Amino acid sequence: MQNKDDINQQLAAMVATMAQQEGFTASALDYVHFMRSEQAYSRTPVMYEPCICIIVQGRKRAYLGEAIYTYDARQYLVVSAPMPFEADTEASPEQPMLGIHLGIQQTLAAELALAVQEAQQLQADVPANATITPTFMYATQVDDTLAAAVLRLLQALASPLEARILAPAIVREIYFRILMGEQGAAMRAALSQGSHFQKITRALRKIHDGFSDKLDVDSLARESGMSLPAFHLHFKQVTSTTPIQYIKAMRLHKARLLMIRSGMNAYTASNTVGYESSSQFSREFKRLFGRSPLEEVRQMRSVLRMHEVAGLS
Incomplete structure (x- = not known):
């Protein structure tokens, strides 16, 4: 070798x-x-x-x-x-x-x-x-x-x-x-299967797949088979954040990719990921990334862009 x-x-x-x-x-x-x-x-x-x-x-x-x-x-x-x-x-x-x-x-x-x-x-x-x-x-x-x-x-x-x-x-x-x-x-x-960690994983996938839906933490806990306090505890053990903070971060990251890779404007992207208020979206976006949506897209376009298939000959 x-x-x-x-x-x-x-x-x-x-x-x-x-x-x-x-x-x-x-x-x-x-x-x-x-x-x-x-x-x-x-x-x-x-x-x-x-x-x-x-x-x-x-x-x-x-x-x-x-x-x-x-x-x-x-x-x-x-x-x-x-x-x-x-x-x-x-x-x-x-x-x-x-x-x-x-x-x-x-x-x-x-x-x-x-x-x-x-x-x-x-x-x-x-x-x-x-x-x-x-x-x-x-x-x-x-x-x-x-x-x-x-x-x-x-x-x-x-x-x-x-x-x-x-x-x-x-x-x-x-x-x-x-x-x-x-x-x-x-x-x-x-x-x-069956561990608390696996149950949290299923909740994370539900959030990941349904980020544009109305996501309710109480429902996520029930579907995971946990009490609300246990769900919060194990969720933070896995992600180092709370369910609400995680849902918010997921939506904002998805919106950023939509703007960079699909060319959406901030208003369309915010609606697509489940925000009802574009002003709230802009505030929370800037709080997470430190820049407005327009500034972030301009700065990170080259970093996160997905190019065509490579390597085949």
């Missing part, structure tokens, strides 16, 4: 070729994107959907509550539930930040987590009653086996036939490597 430095250099070269413009570039798989940033960005609010973020050059940091997660060419970030947090980026035109954003397909990830858990219990590697604290966000080291699988994924995505036939199987392998990695047990626990 190649050593990690050789693999990192190949990964960086391939991503640099596939992502030649600032922002995100789509791949042949709709849940895999390439990232490129040629300028540093200070700590700013972001919203990640469930994903594995693998940096091959440069560095990013994520801030969630009091925790700080650093991910660079030696580390990757896992976010297993839709999560608002803050992030910064270290990059320059000479040394751009390059990375791969791999969306987590929840059903597949949960099936793999269950299969791993059952196999380990059969082998007596993990007691059936073992207690592991679930983790919805963490950064950990990229080992040689995972790096080699990511390299094979990029090579497959460069060919139309391999992208269609081989790439999904390699994605499955990457999920498996991460579930078996240094902090994989915590992610498997987060994906397990």
Whole structure:
């Protein structure tokens, strides 16, 4: 097997070729994107959907509550539930930040987590009653086996036939490597059915899918099978924020993407994400992002823009 430095250099070269413009570039798989940033960005609010973020050059940091997660060419970030947090980026035109954003397909990830858990219990590697604290966000080291699988994924995505036939199987392998990695047990626990964390995850998905609907915290708690105090407690354990704050952040982040990627104006975007008052939307948008909607779109257009599919030849 190649050593990690050789693999990192190949990964960086391939991503640099596939992502030649600032922002995100789509791949042949709709849940895999390439990232490129040629300028540093200070700590700013972001919203990640469930994903594995693998940096091959440069560095990013994520801030969630009091925790700080650093991910660079030696580390990757896992976010297993839709999560608002803050992030910064270290990059320059000479040394751009390059990375791969791999969306987590929840059903597949949960099936793999269950299969791993059952196999380990059969082998007596993990007691059936073992207690592991679930983790919805963490950064950990990229080992040689995972790096080699990511390299094979990029090579497959460069060919139309391999992208269609081989790439999904390699994605499955990457999920498996991460579930078996240094902090994989915590992610498997987060994906397990029946836990408070899984119930909160379902609530987060409901908010994520129905962000434009009238969302009632009491109803979310009832649907999660929790009392309102328990729902608030476990919700904050997972997201480091309250349900109301989370719903607001989700809508504002969705509106920002609609304005940047779909060209909507602030009024249309605010209505689309469920705001009845455009003035309230503007106030809350500026409170979160520090700029008016127009200023934020102008500033972040290159960072968050999604470019056409790359890598196929």
